[in-house]
Amino acid sequence: MNTEWIAVDWGTSHLRAWAMQGSTALDHAQSDKGMAHVGPDGFQAALLDLIENWLPGAPVDVVACGMVGARQGWVEAPYSTVPSEPLPDVPIRVPGSDPRIRAFVIPGLKQTTPPDVMRGEETQIAGFLGTRQNWDGVICLPGTHTKWVQVSAGEVVSFRTFMTGELFDLLCGQSVLRHSVGPGWDEDAFAEAVADTLSKPEQLAARLFNLRAADLLQGQAKATARARLSGMLIGAELAATRPYWLGQQLAIIGAEGVSQTYATALQRQGAFVETANATEATLAGLALARNMTRQTA
Structure with a gap:
């Protein structure tokens, strides 16, 4: 396998890597050695465990995005302030790395008012915009911490982060609702909960306990409760x-x-929605960042 460079998405929970030739992924590997599970001096070892079989004879570029650039990461990659291009600066070189690799980390973005930060999403945004000339609009990046990003003239103008995914996990696993929420899905219940909460968001805290009461008094199905909980939060x-x-x-x-x-929730509100694959956008953004490192070499 002729590995030209290595792309890395290093989040809080997981580490994902791809052996790359140009913009084509030759192989993929992942582990649970996310930033939260790696000690201060363990980043290089965790990476080499995953990619060692891909390393050619000559030093190879490794370009990484995500929490690996946080203060507790492999090397701190300072935030760029919006409004800004998604990748405004050349990635930060990791000092003292193994001689077989040249490691670079992509900086995140920050917003001063209201205060907000992102790491990793900027790379996906860059990859998405790289295939869509003159695209202006809003990008939603759902996940544990969902981002809503306003884009204009190739720049991130502003963004907001919502802890919706984390709240869902906490309520399912650690609140009284853990007794009433289970696997499965009810599409009608989800849509009804989205519409109800959109019209009366101030009722959210009361509506949440309704899920427990409906279980105790009416035997509501756990799948229905799960869908309703998701619909309320979204x-x-x-x-x-x-x-x-x-x-x-x-x-x-x-x-x-x-x-x-x-997409379902937004389309039911009359929004026109385009969806893009997160992995494809990440790899496209990492490829753009890699080209930046080559131009300044």
């Missing part, structure tokens, strides 16, 4: 982000399941 998020998506050109970049959930 509905509250859509109520807060209405100025972002209402009447705007809108794209969703994320994993297929959660992207479709958001």
Whole structure:
């Protein structure tokens, strides 16, 4: 296998890597050695465990995005301030790396008012925009911490982060609702909960306990409770982000399941939604960043 360079998406929970030839992925590997599971001096070892079989004889470029550039990461890659291009600066070179690799980390973006930050999403945004000339609109990147990003003239103008995914996991696993929520899905219940919460977001805290009461008094199915819980939280998020998506050109970049959930909720509100694959956008953005390192070499 002729590995030309290595692309890395290093998040809080997981480490993913691809052996690349140009913009084509030759192989893929991943581990649970995300930033939260690696000690201060363990980043290089965790990476080499994953990619060692791909390394050619000559030193190879490794370009990484995500939490690997945080203060607790392999090397701190300072944030760039919006408004800004998604990749405004050349990635930061990791000092003292193994002689077989030249490692670079992509900086994140920050917003001063209201305060907000992103790491990793900027690379997906760059990859998405790289295949769509003159694209203006709003990009939603759903996940544990969902981002809503306003894009104009090739720049990230502003963004907001919502902890919707994390709240869903906490409520399912650690609140009283853990007794009432289970696997499965009810599409009608989800749509009803989205619409109800969009119209009355101030009722969210009370509506959440209704899920427990409906279980105790009416034997509500756990799959229905799960769908309603998701619909309530996403509905509250859509109520807060209405100025972002209402009447705007809108794209969703994320994993297929959660992207479709958001797309369904938005389409039922009359929004026109384009979806893009998160892995493809990440690799395209990492390839753009790699070209930046080559131009300054």
